[in-house]
Amino acid sequence: CNGHGMRSSNGRCKCDSNWTNTDCSRSLIRFPNELNILKHVYYTSYGTTYNSTCGTIFNNTCKREFETNYMDINHEHTYVHIELDDRCMSKTYIRKNGDGWIRLQYRQINLHQWNTLHIFKDHQLNIIKLLPQYILQLRLIQNSPIIGRPPWSIEQFHIFHIHSHLQWFSLEDKNYTKWNSTFLKILNTTNQIIYETKDVYFNSDYILQIEFNSIDYINNILEYSINFGLTWFEISNENELEIIPIKFNHENITFYRLTVPFYFFSIQNNSIRFRFKFSSNYTTNNLQYIYIGNKCLMNCYGNTRCINGECQVMNAITPLVDFRETFEKDFNPTNWLQLELYRHEINRILWTTTNRQAITRPIDLRPMRAIKWTYNLENISKTCNASIYLLISTDGTLTWSILHRFDIPIKNITTLNTSIELFVELKILNTKYHVGQFRWFQPLSSKCNNFTWGLSKIISIKSINIDFITDYFYAISSARSNWESIDGALFAQPDQCNNNIPALIFHETSFSVITVPILIQQFHVLVLQFNTKCDQNVNMKTLQCRNLTTIIEYRTDLSLKWTKLINMEDLACRTSLINGGYFNMHTIKLPFETYSRYDG
Numbered sequence: 001c002n003g004h005g006m007r008s009s010n011g012r013c014k015c016d017s018n019w020t021n022t023d024c025s026r027s028l029i030r031f032p033n034e035l036n037i038l039k040h041v042y043y044t045s046y047g048t049t050y051n052s053t054c055g056t057i058f059n060n061t062c063k064r065e066f067e068t069n070y071m072d073i074n075h076e077h078t079y080v081h082i083e084l085d086d087r088c089m090s091k092t093y094i095r096k097n098g099d100g101w102i103r104l105q106y107r108q109i110n111l112h113q114w115n116t117l118h119i120f121k122d123h124q125l126n127i128i129k130l131l132p133q134y135i136l137q138l139r140l141i142q143n144s145p146i147i148g149r150p151p152w153s154i155e156q157f158h159i160f161h162i163h164s165h166l167q168w169f170s171l172e173d174k175n176y177t178k179w180n181s182t183f184l185k186i187l188n189t190t191n192q193i194i195y196e197t198k199d200v201y202f203n204s205d206y207i208l209q210i211e212f213n214s215i216d217y218i219n220n221i222l223e224y225s226i227n228f229g230l231t232w233f234e235i236s237n238e239n240e241l242e243i244i245p246i247k248f249n250h251e252n253i254t255f256y257r258l259t260v261p262f263y264f265f266s267i268q269n270n271s272i273r274f275r276f277k278f279s280s281n282y283t284t285n286n287l288q289y290i291y292i293g294n295k296c297l298m299n300c301y302g303n304t305r306c307i308n309g310e311c312q313v314m315n316a317i318t319p320l321v322d323f324r325e326t327f328e329k330d331f332n333p334t335n336w337l338q339l340e341l342y343r344h345e346i347n348r349i350l351w352t353t354t355n356r357q358a359i360t361r362p363i364d365l366r367p368m369r370a371i372k373w374t375y376n377l378e379n380i381s382k383t384c385n386a387s388i389y390l391l392i393s394t395d396g397t398l399t400w401s402i403l404h405r406f407d408i409p410i411k412n413i414t415t416l417n418t419s420i421e422l423f424v425e426l427k428i429l430n431t432k433y434h435v436g437q438f439r440w441f442q443p444l445s446s447k448c449n450n451f452t453w454g455l456s457k458i459i460s461i462k463s464i465n466i467d468f469i470t471d472y473f474y475a476i477s478s479a480r481s482n483w484e485s486i487d488g489a490l491f492a493q494p495d496q497c498n499n500n501i502p503a504l505i506f507h508e509t510s511f512s513v514i515t516v517p518i519l520i521q522q523f524h525v526l527v528l529q530f531n532t533k534c535d536q537n538v539n540m541k542t543l544q545c546r547n548l549t550t551i552i553e554y555r556t557d558l559s560l561k562w563t564k565l566i567n568m569e570d571l572a573c574r575t576s577l578i579n580g581g582y583f584n585m586h587t588i589k590l591p592f593e594t595y596s597r598y599d600g
Helices: 296-301
Strands: 005-007 013-015 043-046 049-051 055-058 065-069 079-087 102-107 115-120 126-131 136-143 153-161 164-169 183-188 190-195 206-212 222-225 243-251 253-261 271-279 287-294 336-339 343-344 347-352 355-361 366-377 386-393 401-409 416-425 435-442 454-463 483-486 489-492 503-506 514-515 525-531 552-554 562-565 584-590
Touching: 005 126, 013 243, 065 153, 065 190, 065 401, 079 102, 115 126, 253 296, 271 287, 271 483, 296 435, 366 386, 366 401, 401 416, 416 454
Parallel strands: none
Antiparallel strands: 005 013, 043 065, 049 055, 065 136, 079 126, 079 153, 102 115, 102 136, 164 287, 183 190, 190 271, 206 253, 206 287, 222 271, 243 253, 336 355, 343 347, 347 454, 355 435, 366 416, 366 454, 386 401, 386 435, 483 514, 489 503, 525 584, 552 562
């Protein structure tokens, strides 16, 4: 009856509970294929006693045996992890020549023969073994005689296999019924809470994404193992310059989403597992969500979860074009993916707290050739030693690369408060990548506790399309994004008076308009058209053509000083008649020092 029943007087098998068939060979039980044998008490043991020092141990002098129930090993990569403990063994005792060896054996269902899978010799206590694909049971057995041999205990006996993906969400698993399908264990120590996942096949197109609400998370929150948890490695992320958790606020709850691409690890291995470490000072559940699987297109720009390779929120995020932020009265924080707690002042924001970071929404890089911004620095002490970084991500906030590093203290500047205008060319980024996100960030520094800084006047610098004159910067004079500042002037709509061309009307006795920075090539010239003043009450006819007392100046990224390009008083009033109005048209050659040094 295959060991699962008794032969009756008529020669037939009377099967035990949960077994059937004429020879009791068929089980009615759905065997588990992955479980913690000790935790779920899925075993029978002989010869165990309790020791106040060593816990539950095998100390019987006649028989020492640990036998699991049957398991369905239906996955090609299923392993058993066993850890024994010899704390009660004499240091001078060594198992040798087969004396006292502990054997790990298995047998298939309906078979009586036990096959040896591993032998614990000497002080070898921790093993991981691949299991054959059968319905089987395992046992640990120490051969007799036992007399004179020290006791030993089983600390871990776990059956697991490698998963294709993992996903767990705390709000959908309040009773933790799905916990065991994702995690191996959770350890709650004096200082830390540690979550350890199951193993997942290593795939360079996979990502790890977690959400947590621990405010005091530690930098080395994440570790990984490529040998089933025998050794662990920290993910190198010095000063959070490469990968970062994105901060979100939803219904007055703050949480962080950290996404790590598998290609970040640069390893070649069959499987990988992770563990997450949080401070135990936080009272609520730290970990809220975990996903390990296929990455999403552009990581959903960091704006939402990635689930099974698709963004949770399906509406597309349109990349910003002509990105420009001066933090004026109409400043809209929704144009930013993340802004750490800031103080909004006139035309700028300032950070006074320890967390100082700003991340833009996705920006179309194709028309951009450079980016310009201003740092506003306050309370800089002589002992302050810190760095502020401008970084860029071209993979949807998965990883970051340094574009610019600004170090403090600043050479030749002794004042406590100052503003620094900076400029960075994107070089080949806009030809290789279509979309990017910028990030301003200062790592924590204990030497700059009172130091305050902020941002103002962030402007994307556009390139000029040499094939179409309508795409030229100066052909669209009324586009607000083309101007850094406008004082003493207004935009006018096309009409006959200004020859159907949008224009700037200078209505004050003095004015100043400044363009955004432009990358100049040798073949570029500056073309200006000045219209005469119109009297709207005299049939739209021009009354006068006058010379403009206007100075045109320029400056390059190498100097903050403005240099005169031309004085309009020196130009004659050249008139022509178009639609009844006069205009002045001038073409000006640009000096050599304005040419871009970008050789691409």
